Amino acid sequence: MVRLFRQNKIVGGLYSSLGQEAISVGTAYALEPRDWLAPMIRNIGALLVKGFKPRDILTQHMAKYTSPTLGKDGTSHFGDLKVRHVVSPISMLGDLIPVMTGIAMAGSYLGQKIVAMTWIGDGGTSTGAFHEGINLAAVQKAALVCIIENNQWAYSTPVRRQVPTQDLADRAKAYGIPSYVVDGNDVVSVYQVSKEAVERCRSGQGPILIEAKTMRMKGHAQHDAAEYVPKAMFEYWKARDPLDRYEKHLTASKLWDAQTKAEIDARIERELQEDLEFAESSPLPPPELVEQGVYCEGCHTIEPDWRRPKEELVPPKSSVAAVWEVEDFGAFEKREEPAAAAKHSTVLASGDGRRHPAQPSARKGKAAKTPTRNKVRR
Amino acid sequence: MLEAIRQALFEEMERDPAVVLLGEDVGVYGGAFKVTAGLLERFGWERVIDTPISETAIVGAAVGMSYLGLRPVAEMQFIDFIACCFNQLTNFVAKSHYRWGAPVPIVVRGPSGGGVHGGPFHSANPEMYFVHTPGLKVVYPSTAYDAKGLLKSAIRDNNPVLFFEHKFLYRRVKEELPSGDYTVPLGKAVVRREGRDLTIVSYAAMMHTSMEAAEVLAKEGIEAEVIDLRTLLPLDRETLLASVKKTNKILVVHEDTRTGGIAGEIAALVCEGAFEDLDGPVLRVTSLDTPVPYSPPLEERFLPDVQRVAAAARDLARY
Numbered sequence: 001m002v003r004l005f006r007q008n009k010i011v012g013g014l015y016s017s018l019g020q021e022a023i024s025v026g027t028a029y030a031l032e033p034r035d036w037l038a039p040m041i042r043n044i045g046a047l048l049v050k051g052f053k054p055r056d057i058l059t060q061h062m063a064k065y066t067s068p069t070l071g072k073d074g075t076s077h078f079g080d081l082k083v084r085h086v087v088s089p090i091s092m093l094g095d096l097i098p099v100m101t102g103i104a105m106a107g108s109y110l111g112q113k114i115v116a117m118t119w120i121g122d123g124g125t126s127t128g129a130f131h132e133g134i135n136l137a138a139v140q141k142a143a144l145v146c147i148i149e150n151n152q153w154a155y156s157t158p159v160r161r162q163v164p165t166q167d168l169a170d171r172a173k174a175y176g177i178p179s180y181v182v183d184g185n186d187v188v189s190v191y192q193v194s195k196e197a198v199e200r201c202r203s204g205q206g207p208i209l210i211e212a213k214t215m216r217m218k219g220h221a222q223h224d225a226a227e228y229v230p231k232a233m234f235e236y237w238k239a240r241d242p243l244d245r246y247e248k249h250l251t252a253s254k255l256w257d258a259q260t261k262a263e264i265d266a267r268i269e270r271e272l273q274e275d276l277e278f279a280e281s282s283p284l285p286p287p288e289l290v291e292q293g294v295y296c297e298g299c300h301t302i303e304p305d306w307r308r309p310k311e312e313l314v315p316p317k318s319s320v321a322a323v324w325e326v327e328d329f330g331a332f333e334k335r336e337e338p339a340a341a342a343k344h345s346t347v348l349a350s351g352d353g354r355r356h357p358a359q360p361s362a363r364k365g366k367a368a369k370t371p372t373r374n375k376v377r378r
Numbered sequence: 379m380l381e382a383i384r385q386a387l388f389e390e391m392e393r394d395p396a397v398v399l400l401g402e403d404v405g406v407y408g409g410a411f412k413v414t415a416g417l418l419e420r421f422g423w424e425r426v427i428d429t430p431i432s433e434t435a436i437v438g439a440a441v442g443m444s445y446l447g448l449r450p451v452a453e454m455q456f457i458d459f460i461a462c463c464f465n466q467l468t469n470f471v472a473k474s475h476y477r478w479g480a481p482v483p484i485v486v487r488g489p490s491g492g493g494v495h496g497g498p499f500h501s502a503n504p505e506m507y508f509v510h511t512p513g514l515k516v517v518y519p520s521t522a523y524d525a526k527g528l529l530k531s532a533i534r535d536n537n538p539v540l541f542f543e544h545k546f547l548y549r550r551v552k553e554e555l556p557s558g559d560y561t562v563p564l565g566k567a568v569v570r571r572e573g574r575d576l577t578i579v580s581y582a583a584m585m586h587t588s589m590e591a592a593e594v595l596a597k598e599g600i601e602a603e604v605i606d607l608r609t610l611l612p613l614d615r616e617t618l619l620a621s622v623k624k625t626n627k628i629l630v631v632h633e634d635t636r637t638g639g640i641a642g643e644i645a646a647l648v649c650e651g652a653f654e655d656l657d658g659p660v661l662r663v664t665s666l667d668t669p670v671p672y673s674p675p676l677e678e679r680f681l682p683d684v685q686r687v688a689a690a691a692r693d694l695a696r697y
Contacts, residue, residue, distance in 0.1 A: 073477040081445055081480050088478040090469050098435040099470065102442020102450075109398070109424055110446060129466070132435035139430060294512050296481040296536040304396050304447030313395040318422035322406045 001061065005222050009280070011063040012074045017042040019185070019217030022242035023119070023149050025049055026190030027210070030145075030198045031117060036103050038087035038096045038118040039076050042149070042216075046119075047076060050084045055275035064282040071285035072293070085114075093124035097133025097146060101207075104142035111308025115201045117145045123154025125171065126162055134207065138175040141206035145197050148209065149184065151216035156228045169211035177207050184212030185242040188249065214242075380548040382522035382555060383413055383487075386529035387451065389559065391421050397533060398443065400427040400436055401453030410455050411489055411548060433462035440484045441471055449533055454488030457542060458502040471538045472513030485532045487541035490518075491583055491633060492665075492681060494546055497672035503582075503634040503665075508540050509611045509643075515564055516611040518542040520585035522553045524608055527562030535564060544582040551586075567614035569621065573603035575695050576627035576658075579618065579644060581607040584631045584682060591687035600695045610640055618644065619651045626657040627694050631687050636664040658697030663690045 005014045017024065024045030028037060031050075039046050044057055052068075059067035060074050068078035069088075079088035087103070089096055100116040107114035120130055125148055137144040148168045152159050165171070172179030178200070182193045190212060197208040215237035219226035250256045256264075293299075311317055390397045399414060399421075405428040408415030418426040429436050433454065440450035454460050460467070467486065474480045492501035508514050515537055519525040525543065532539035570585065571592055580588040585606045592602040603625055605617060622628050628648055630641035641662035648660055663682045671677050 069478050077477065079478050079480065087442075087445060088474075088480065090473070092465050092469055095434070095438060095466055095470050098432075098438025098466070099442040099445075101435065102439030103445060104442070105427075105439060106443040106446035106448050109443075109448070112446075116442075129434050129438065132430070132432035133438060135430055136432055136435040136439060140427075293479065294476050295515075296475050298536070300479075300481045300536055302444075302447050302449075302481060302483055302536055310395045313422070313425060314392070315420050318425060319420050320418065320422045322418040324406055 001058075002222065004058075004061070010061045012061070014061065014222040015041045015075060015220070016216075016218040016222070017044055019237060019241065020149060020151055020214045021045050022187035022190050022246070023147065023184045023212045023214060026187040027117060027119075027145075027147050027194040027212075029191055030194035031115065034085070034112065035114050035198070036085040036087065036100065036107075036116045038079075038089055038100050038116075040089055040093075040096070040119045040121065040124075040149075041076055041091075042121075042151075043119050044076050047086065050086050052078075052080075052084065052086070053275060054272055055278050058275055058279035059282055062279055062282075063284060064279060065285040065289075066278070066282040070289060072289075087118075092129075094120060094127030094129030094133065096120075097130055097144075098136060099133075100146075101133050101137040101140065101142045101144050104137065104144045104207075105140055106304075108143065109313075110304050110306055112305065113202060113307070115143045115145060115198050117147070117198070119147045119149050121154060122148065122150040122152065122159045122168060123157070123162055125168055126154075134171075134175050134177070134209070137207040138177050141204065143201040143204070144207040145194065145201055146207065146209050147194075148211040149214060150211055151214050152233075153216050153220075153226075153229065155220040155224075156226075167211055169209055172209040175207075175209075177209060178205075179209040179211065181211045181213065184214035185237075185240045185245060187242055187246050215240075379519075379522040379525050379543070379551045380411060380413055382526040382553075383529055383543060384415065384417075385555070386526040386533075387414065387417060388420070390530055390533045391417065391425065393559075394449065395425070396447060397449045397451065398425045398427065399451050399453065400429050400440060402429060402431055402436075402455045404428060404453050409453060411545065413489075413543075414453065433459050434466050437463040437466040437471065437484075437486060440486070441466070441474070441482055444482050444484050445480060449483050449485075451485045451487060451533060454486060456496075456500045457488040457490035457504060458499050460486065460488065460504055460540075464507070467508065467514070467538070467540075468511050472511045474513070475537070476513055481536045482538045483536050485529070485539050485541050487529070487532075487543060489545035489548065490542045491544040491546055492670045492677060493583060495672060495674060495677060496545075496670070498669040501670035501677075503542075503632075505540070505542055505610055506634060506638055506640060509640060513538070514611060515539045515609065516542070517564060517609050518544070518582045519608055520544070520547065520551075520580075520582050520606050522551050523555060524562050524568075524606075526555060527560050528564065528608065530559075531561045531564050534561070539564070542582065546583045547586075562608070565609045565612045565614060567605050567607045567609070567617040569603060569617070570606050571602065571604040573601035574625060575601045576629060576691060577603045577605060577618075577621040577625045578629045578631060578687070578691060579605045579607060579621075580631040581610065582633065584633045587682060587684055588631050588687055590684045591691060594684060594688045595691055595695075598692070600691065602691055607640075613640075613643070613647070615647055615651065618648065622648055622652045623655045626655055627697065628656075628660050629687075629691055629694050630660070630662045630664075631682060632662075632664050633681060634665060636662070636667050639664050658694050661690050661694050663687050
C-alpha cells in the first residue's frame with residue numbers, strides 16, 4: 001500500500017494499522033456471521049475477517065469503479081447490509097457508536113440475538129457522540145461491544161493530554177457497564193476477552209467496553225512522519241510487535257512449523273498479487289455516476305428479518321399501562337467505595353494473569369440486593 | 379393539525395410493526411406537545427422509546443434501526459434541538475445511500491416555528507440547513523390533511539425525511555379529515571388559490587398569512603395565485619414554473635430568515651426556467667435576519683404579517 005501511495009496510485013490518504021493488527025482481527029473473530037460490526041479507519045483487518053477481500057480495500061483506496069462504493073468513497077468507508085453485516089464508517093469520530101447501539105436495539109426488537117461491535121480511538125472517546133451512544137446503550141441494555149483502541153496518539157496529541165485517567169476503560173463505571181483492559185498487541189488475549197464480552201452481550205447483560213492498549217507505529221496518515229513521537233517509544237513498542245509475538249506463540253506452542261508458515265505466506269502473496277493486478281487494471285468510474293444514487297428511488301426493498309412473532313409487537317399484546325414504577329426516591333445514601341479489584345477485568349497476556357471479569361461496580365452488586373435501589377421501568 | 383399527526387403515527391404503527399418511535403419524553407408523558415399521547419399504552423415499551431437527552435444518539439440509533447429494516451420516527455422535542463444532531467444528519471444520514479448504497483428510511487420530526495413567544499431557542503425554522511443537504515427530504519405542511527398524508531408518505535419513503543410541524547398551527551388549524559388511509563405525495567406543491575395577477579409562494583404558517591393577504595388583495599381587484607410548497611426538498615419546479623408562466627409575477631413568503639432562505643433558491647430557478655415570462659422582479663417577504671426574539675412586540679416586528687405580504691403584492695402587481 002505504501003508503494004502504491006508513493007506511485008500516486010492511491011488517490012487520497014493512506015491510514016496505517018501497523019502495530020494495531022491484533023485488535024481488529026482478534027475482536028472480529030469473536031463475532032458470528034449474523035453479528036454486525038462497523039470499522040474505523042484502522043480496522044481493515046476486521047473487514048477481512050468479515051469476508052471482504054484485499055481487492056475491495058485496494059480498489060477503494062485507488063478510487064476504482066470496481067470498488068464496493070464504485071469510487072464514491074475511499075479507504076475503509078464501505079459496508080454490506082445484506083450479507084456481511086458491516087456498516088460503513090464516516091470520518092467524524094464517535095458517530096458510529098449510537099448507530100451500532102441502534103443496530104443492537106433493533107436486533108433485540110426483531111428477536112435476532114445479534115451483537116453489534118465497533119471501535120473508537122483514544123482520541124475519539126472525547127466526543128459527545130461516544131458518550132451519548134454508550135449511555136443510550138447502557139440504559140437500553142443494548143448488545144454493543146465497544147473497543148477503545150488506545151494507540152497512545154490522537155493524530156499528534158498524546159493520550160495524557162486528552163484524558164486524565166490511566167485507563168480509558170474506567171469510563172465504563174460512569175455508565176454502569178462492565179469493562180476490560182487487554183494487551184492489544186496479544187491477539188490471543190484480545191480474542192479471549194472479546195469472545196467473553198460478545199457472549200455476555202448476547203445473553204442480554206448490556207453493553208461492554210474493552211480498552212486495548214497498543215501503539216500506532218506510523219503517523220496519523222502516510223503524509224505524517226510522526227516526529228512528535230519519542231524514538232524510545234517506537235522502540236519499546238517495536239519489541240512488542242503483535243505479528244512477531246503471535247508467530248512466536250504459534251512456534252512455541254507447536255501450532256505451525258516453518259513449512260506451514262511458508263505455505264501461508266505464499267498463499268497471501270499470491271492472493272495480494274492477483275487482487276493488485278485486478279485493482280490496477282480496473283477502470284475509474286464514469287463521470288456521469290456522480291449524479292446517481294443520492295436517493296433510493298425504489299432500488300432497495302426494505303423488510304426486516306423477523307425472528308420473533310410480530311403479534312407480540314402489535315395490539316392487544318403490545319399494550320401496556322404507561323406508568324413508571326419508581327421504587328427509590330433518589331435520596332442521598334452513604335455507600336462504600338467500590339473495591340479496587342472490581343474496577344474492571346485486566347488481561348495481561350494469553351493464559352496468564354487473567355482475572356475474572358467483575359461486576360460493573362461494587363455498587364451495582366450491592367444494589368441488586370438492596371430494595372431501595374432506583375429501579376425505573378424501561 | 380396535532381391530532382392529524384398523532385393519527386398518522388397511530389395508523390402507521392397499526393399497519394406496520396417495523397414503525398417505532400423514539401425521543402425525549404415521547405412515551406409515558408406523550409411528548410412535550412402530546413403528539414405521541416396514548417401511543418405507549420397501545421404499542422408498548424419496545425415501540426415507543428423514551429430516550430436520554432441525546433439528540434445525536436436518538437438519530438444515530440434510528441439510523442442503526444433502519445439498517446435492520448425498521449422505520450423509526452425520531453422526535454426532536456423542539457426542532458431547534460436538531461442542531462445538536464446536525465453532524466449525524468448531514469454526514470451520516472444524508473450520505474449513506476450515495477456513499478455505500480445503504481438506505482436510511484427514518485423520519486425526524488418536531489415542532490418548529492415562531493409566533494408563540496418561544497424565544498431564540500424554541501421558535502426556529504432551521505429547514506434551510508437541510509434543504510442544502512443532498513440526500514435528505516424536507517417536508518413542512520400547512521394543513522391537517524397534508525400533515526397526516528405527508529407524514530404517512532414520509533414513514534413509507536425509503537429515504538430520510540425531516541418533517542417540520544409548525545407549532546403555531548398545532549391547535550389552530552382544524553379540519554374534518556376523511557376516514558381511512560390516504561397519503562399525500564412528497565415533492566409535490568399544491569395551488570391553494572387560483573389567480574391571474576401574481577403568484578404568492580409559501581409554506582407552513584405563512585401559507586395561511588398568504589391566503590389572508592390574497593383575500594385582502596381580491597377586494598382590491600388583485601387576483602393572487604397562492605402555492606403551498608409542502609415539500610421543500612425536492613422542490614416542485616414544475617408547479618412553480620407553470621404558475622409563473624401564467625401570472626408572470628412571483629412573490630415568495632417565508633417565516634425563515636431572509637438571507638439564505640428558500641426565496642433565493644426560488645428566485646434563481648424562476649430566472650433560469652421562466653425569465654422571459656417575468657413582468658416584474660422576484661420579491662420576497664420574510665422574517666428579519668436576526669435570531670427569533672422573545673418579547674411580543676419584537677417577535678411581531680420580526681415575523682411577516684398580512685399587511686407586509688399584501689403591500690409587497692400590491693407593489694409587484696403594479697409592474
